[in-house]
Amino acid sequence: MARAAGSVGFHVVGRNLVDANGNNFIIRGTSHAYTWYTSQNASFANIKAAGANTVRVVLSNGKRWNKTTPAEVTTIINLCKTNRLICVLEVHDTTGYGEEGAAATLAEAAAYWREIQSVLTGQEAYVIINIGNEPYGNTNATGWIADTKGAIASLRSAGFKHMIMVDAPYWGQDWGNVMRDNAPDVFASDPDKNTVFSVHMYGVYDTAAEITSYVSSFVTRGLPLVIGEFGFNHSDGNPDEDTIMAQAQSQGIGYMAWSWSGNGGGVEYLDMVTGFDPTKPTSWGTRVISGANGFRETSVEASVYGTPVTTTPVTATPVTPTPVTVTPTKTVTATPVTPTATPVTPTPVTVTPTSTPGAACSPVSATISAPFSYDGAGSFCWKTSSLGSYVNSWNMTSLTINGVSFTNKWASSGSFPAAIDGYWYISYSAPYAWSHFEAK
The missing domain is CATH 3.20.20.80 (Glycosidases)
Structure with a gap:
């Protein structure tokens, strides 16, 4: 060139x-x-x-x-x-x-x-x-x-x-x-x-x-x-x-x-x-x-x-940062594409329950179905009969499924808790407009 x-x-x-x-x-x-x-x-x-x-x-x-x-x-x-x-x-x-x-x-x-x-x-x-x-x-x-x-x-x-x-x-x-x-x-x-x-x-x-x-x-x-x-x-x-x-x-x-x-x-x-x-x-x-x-x-x-110079740190203005981030990336899933280089498969996250499994949130805000995604602040309880092949979330205060925490992590379907009478109840709590959850 x-x-x-x-x-x-x-x-x-x-x-x-x-x-x-x-x-x-x-x-x-x-x-x-x-x-x-x-x-x-x-x-x-x-x-x-x-x-x-x-x-x-x-x-x-x-x-x-x-x-x-x-x-x-x-x-x-x-x-x-x-x-x-x-x-x-x-x-x-x-x-x-x-x-x-x-x-x-x-x-x-x-x-x-x-x-x-x-x-x-x-x-x-x-x-x-x-x-x-x-x-x-x-x-x-x-x-x-x-x-x-x-x-x-x-x-x-x-x-x-x-x-x-x-x-x-x-x-x-x-x-x-x-x-x-x-x-x-x-x-x-x-x-x-x-x-x-x-x-x-x-x-x-x-x-x-x-x-x-x-x-x-x-x-x-x-x-x-x-x-x-x-x-x-x-x-x-x-x-x-x-x-x-x-x-x-x-x-x-x-x-x-x-x-x-x-x-x-x-x-x-x-x-x-x-x-x-x-x-x-x-x-x-x-x-x-x-x-x-x-x-x-x-x-x-x-x-x-020109000639390099030496600099010294400037005292920062004291702040209590408002947690703000756009997650720089997302996991390798959604629409599958066959890579032409080395295939990459995300490693599923082993989820350890942080609350009592089998707990359904209430009242139910809406019934959803995968694929589903949501961005924004607020607290919701969603009900679904299918979560798809994975869930992912970031910038969340809390994200639980049937009482099991999936907060700010990616996890495959093998990590999902047992359904309650055929349903999963998703409790969503987030502070930011850029908070995100998806089930696909």
Whole structure:
């Protein structure tokens, strides 16, 4: 692959990300949940002080959360530049489209980028546009191909010269290999040939073989890849973070850990620091910052900032974080797709009852049938004669089935309690609009 056509900032050369000075750049960063924590701007300096060279910033186009305004985006870019960080900006509202009913389309995300284009133009040396976070769930994921091409075309026709980053479908994990198998076609559709592919690695990638196979498929074809999110644990499995980071380093590809701080709903362990306080790193933060192949060992500042400087942590504003998170992924189920690489089967969770089995909730709010899903705050009692092949939930206060807790976990039908007179009674209690339960 040649240098990206007409590039004025970050551009693709072969499979490498190259900065405006013509030097290779390997992303080492984390995500900052700006759209839910708009006052935590000290995080930019603290992320830099931790050794990162990039921050991925969560924005909203207004579909699901408060729209991030052009003035806010300008402030974010300036904070990135002040702290000598490369800014990856992403619209989070697209998360799980096709399966998540409230999600925005990639076309809607592209419209947002066009709406704020005036504050992005001229920032191509510092900003990478991540069109939309995890833009398809497990349903009709092949729609990702045309929708991604369409979103790229929308930006290019508007005159964007930025490097574009596109997330994979299947909640970012691409377990059905739609992005992997169609990456050459999607890349070719970009008239500027300046698109980078982003896979999110959680429970699907729990073995070294799966990680190595996926990364190698891009490396051997000369396609640009970054690991746009990953964790060391998750409700859908236990990702192999050591291999993820080692592969990123050995193959010269970028990674961005999820996330700096502010997670809730049972995945607080994905915070790198507690309460946005850089003096309180978690075990996950310590692993990413100072562990093998971590920030301290492998991060190199982008050459557009000139001579590297040393930064020190900024005292964080004391907060009691409102638990807010969009679960970065979902388990590998729903519509089965036969992978063309190593098949991945989620490991069922063994459920230990936390209350008396055989208890039916009451009064019954509604009778449901699988497949069924619900997002939102509230308390309900649902009755069903069939739960399908699995259940999954996140950001819940409590989720019980016939008195057995399935709170914030995935479990197969083999873990379901016995029916009560032919029925299962689902007690749902959740505090957030993004709380989720499904039986499929």
